[in-house]
Amino acid sequence: MTKAPEHLRTPHTSEAIVADLMMPHHANGLKHPSVFGGVIMSMVDRCAALSAMRHCGGQVTTLSIDRILFKEPIRVGELVEVRARVVHVGRTSIAVLADVYAEHIARAVRRHTNECWLTFVHLGDDGKPAPVPRLHLETDEDRLRNAVAVRRREQALAERQ
Numbered sequence: 549m550t551k552a553p554e555h556l557r558t559p560h561t562s563e564a565i566v567a568d569l570m571m572p573h574h575a576n577g578l579k580h581p582s583v584f585g586g587v588i589m590s591m592v593d594r595c596a597a598l599s600a601m602r603h604c605g606g607q608v609t610t611l612s613i614d615r616i617l618f619k620e621p622i623r624v625g626e627l628v629e630v631r632a633r634v635v636h637v638g639r640t641s642i643a644v645l646a647d648v649y650a651e652h653i654a655r656a657v658r659r660h661t662n663e664c665w666l667t668f669v670h671l672g673d674d675g676k677p678a679p680v681p682r683l684h685l686e687t688d689e690d691r692l693r694n695a696v697a698v699r700r701r702e703q704a705l706a707e708r709q
């Protein structure tokens with residue numbers, strides 16, 4: 549793999565990480581409590597926004613958060629880590645893929661619990677959508693995710709009202 553020159557923005561250079569230890573105040577009200585889904589959604593939105601901001605070097609607003617599938621519960625006492633990177637850019641929009649991992653530190657067990665696709669719009673100083681730098685794809689994985697993002701965007705635009 550040839551490494552991209554410094555000035556090129558790649559999925560790798562946009563990577564952002566948000567991590568937090570799940571505490572009792574993060575729990576839902578179930579009989580056997582797990583972490584409240586909204587806590588994870590907030591972490592995903594923040595982490596993905598950081599990634600989009602890193603790419604465009606400015607402010608962004610969340611346009612969409614696509615389906616978040618909660619495959620398995622996350623428990624109080626686990627470390628939650630969200631990793632996000634830019635996978636596609638349009639003229640003013642930035643698509644980000646976020647992965648959520650939960651880690652039981654004492655057992656040294658880490659699992660992938662969620663995946664989420666988000667779209668942000670870069671806003672200029674006037675608060676209006678502004679152009680974003682192009683995204684340089686480095687790896688086959690970058691290209692694969694980019695192709696998926698293109699399909700998702702086409703579908704979203706077709707459904708736009």
Ligand SMILES: CC(C)(COP(=O)(O)OP(=O)(O)OC[C@H]1O[C@@H](n2cnc3c(N)ncnc32)[C@H](O)[C@@H]1OP(=O)(O)O)[C@@H](O)C(=O)NCCC(=O)NCCS
Nearest residue numbers: 608609610611637638639640641669677701704705708709
């Ligand atoms: C995000 C927002 C500024 C976009 O405004 P807009 O009038 O749709 O702007 P535009 O038509 O110029 O579209 C901006 C980009 O969003 C994309 N877009 C807009 N609606 C879309 C939709 N339904 N699906 C997919 N993409 C969409 C456009 O294609 C464009 O991307 P591109 O330049 O890469 O092609 C506006 O919808 C907004 O302010 N929403 C509220 C955001 C918010 O409050 N978020 C939560 C707090 S952060």
